[in-house]
Amino acid sequence: MAISLKGDQKISIVPSIKSKALRINLNSDIYGTFAEIGAGQETARNFFRSGAASGTIAKAMSAYDKDFSDAIYGIEEDKRYVTQPRLKKMLGHEIDLMEDRLSRHKHPDKLFFSYANTVTTIDFAKKFKGHGWVGIRFQLDPLEEYNEIVLHLRFKETDARLQQETLGVLGVNLIYGAFYLNDNPKELVKSFYDNLDKDQLEIDMINFSGPRFMYVDNRLMSLQLLKNGMTNAVMFGPDGNNLLPAHVLYKKNILALRGSFRPVTKVNMDMYEKSKKLFFAENKVDEKNTKIIFEITLSNLRAEGEINERDFLDRAELLCSLGQNVMITNFQQYFKLVEYFSEFTKARMGLAMGVYNLIQIFDEKYYRDISGGILEAFGKLFYRDLKVYMYPYHDQETGEYINSENLKVHPRMKELYKFFKTNGKLVNIDDFDKNILDIFSREVLKMIIENKHGWEEMLPEGIAETIKQKRLFGYSRARARK
Structure with missing residues (x-):
């Protein structure tokens, strides 16, 4: 040029x-x-x-x-x-x-x-x-x-x-x-x-x-397509090669888990296993015809300003090592993600999420750019054959486990939330592991960077070894200071 x-x-x-x-x-x-x-x-x-x-x-x-x-x-x-x-x-x-x-x-x-x-x-x-x-x-x-x-x-x-x-x-x-x-x-x-x-x-x-x-690294080239506004979603498989979403998701049942995965923790994998079990139990879901997607939004990658490509590859490396398909999207709002999936399939879809993400769905500020506001978004979201699997939150102050039964939403959203819940769109994940609910990715990342002990036990089997072997998330710098 x-x-x-x-x-x-x-x-x-x-x-x-x-x-x-x-x-x-x-x-x-x-x-x-x-x-x-x-x-x-x-x-x-x-x-x-x-x-x-x-x-x-x-x-x-x-x-x-x-x-x-x-x-x-x-x-x-x-x-x-x-x-x-x-x-x-x-x-x-x-x-x-x-x-x-x-x-x-x-x-x-x-x-x-x-x-x-x-x-x-x-x-x-x-x-x-x-x-x-x-x-x-x-x-x-x-x-x-x-x-x-x-x-x-x-x-x-x-x-x-x-x-x-x-x-x-x-x-x-x-x-x-x-x-x-x-x-x-x-x-x-x-x-x-x-x-x-x-x-x-x-x-x-x-x-x-x-x-x-x-x-x-083709995953990084995939990210360039998204950064340059050439597409709204890219996908890659466990081998690191880019996949065509339309081909992978065509006429499939889809279960998507959104997160930062920075790094992927025992909580992420417990949510994955338990939501997968519930999803496969649905009459309309064929396990052999199902694709499970770990999704990261572009806004999440930009959470600390400009996208750190090394940080992105570190997250991708771990999810690929677990044998997962990874999708990076420009869909901050869940209804846009569901609309995108609907271009390729009419089969049942599922979203697995924690309490914080569910609260965001009922926050009107996320729909200010839509003429019909939150009602239009919900119409697009739940017109589809969709189930939401809710992973609980442990309130450390009260000791309470927050799920769909005791979740508090804004007073203006109470009736909408009630309609949403009573129509069977929201399913609680009840058989969760109480021993891991207080694990948070941001705290694990901080421990890795600061070279503190104990973070290995918060991650799925083999993930800590991968982080150390491939020196991900600043591990090499931390060890050099020791």
């Missing part, structure tokens, strides 16, 4: 799509294929239009007919075409053809690449706006293994032609970024929206792989 100076102020200049494509075309070493399915050949068209494309484009194709596509790339197990496995087959097949048909002796300095996309644009009824997979497999050294960037997008525009053009711009940005911004993955991710607006598309998943991205 070019930088110019105006006085003491730096101004970023975003290269045009034509100039990006031309720079690629004028690089005599970059050579590859374009395979685009579902939205025309808009990416390749940008390279043709910019000029000097003969030195860059080995082949441009679209296998629109399903039989032709299957003959070239094979048949997917699920018989679908707009999927990540399909995209990866396209990338691999085209690279294999490049290697097979072009002699390395004749082209010793060529950097091969294959760009592919498989998308579905908006339907005639304009009910489904469309989505797609886009990726590039590329070399940065002829003797080096291939690198790969794969992303998923959801269209926001309501016109098929505009969606095609948007895809073409994104494709150029991806190819340009792969070759010229690969040393700074964060800037590379930002560049996807060069010459685009966030009202045109959403990017909700990305994964980097290959030798040049060996030290890239």
Whole structure:
């Protein structure tokens, strides 16, 4: 990205799509294929239009007919075409053809690449706006293994032609970024929206792989999508690779637990185990068709100002070590989280939460930005097939255990709360472990940082060892001072 100076102020200049494509075309070493399915050949068209494309484009194709596509790339197990496995087959097949048909002796300095996309644009009824997979497999050294960037997008525009053009711009940005911004993955991710607006598309998943991205943590790249406003929710699995929420949650029963998990404690895991037991006991819940999500909000990550990426990765590391799927969202209000889940499933959902979070649900100040206020929010929240599992709070002054029966809400909310409770939406977690209720993540974190004894016993089995081994949450600094 070019930088110019105006006085003491730096101004970023975003290269045009034509100039990006031309720079690629004028690089005599970059050579590859374009395979685009579902939205025309808009990416390749940008390279043709910019000029000097003969030195860059080995082949441009679209296998629109399903039989032709299957003959070239094979048949997917699920018989679908707009999927990540399909995209990866396209990338691999085209690279294999490049290697097979072009002699390395004749082209010793060529950097091969294959760009592919498989998308579905908006339907005639304009009910489904469309989505797609886009990726590039590329070399940065002829003797080096291939690198790969794969992303998923959801269209926001309501016109098929505009969606095609948007895809073409994104494709150029991806190819340009792969070759010229690969040393700074964060800037590379930002560049996807060069010459685009966030009202045109959403990017909700990305994964980097290959030798040049060996030290890239894909969970951190997922966080960049959220920080840059490219999406409202990202998800990653126990292996640390990013997942597509729409794929993971499609037609599933969902149980979500929101928390800071800084670090994850015995209380968090007791809430998890007990709410899971209650959720699975529901007639409408199929255990085999259930996804359990540990959710952290972006506002929680920003609780102390700017997002601390090391702190974020520490939390992710622990939850992944417990074998959990983790979701980071921009949904501070619970009803927005439930609305998001409802895009993918109509099956029963559950939210597990402590007393403090439940009190927040009944606090009117959280709904000032909604025209219908708290009533509109509750309509959106409990219109769904939803249950809330409430984990109690131990009042150390009175010795009382606070649950739905003795919880005090604002007088104006009493009738709403009563309606909410008597309609079976709220379920108490009664078989909780009384011996751990006074454990709080913030106190455990303070003990770790200050190198105090006893914090290990407050965490689930194996978590303390992980913190020490991987020196999470400032443990290494604490030990160095000892």
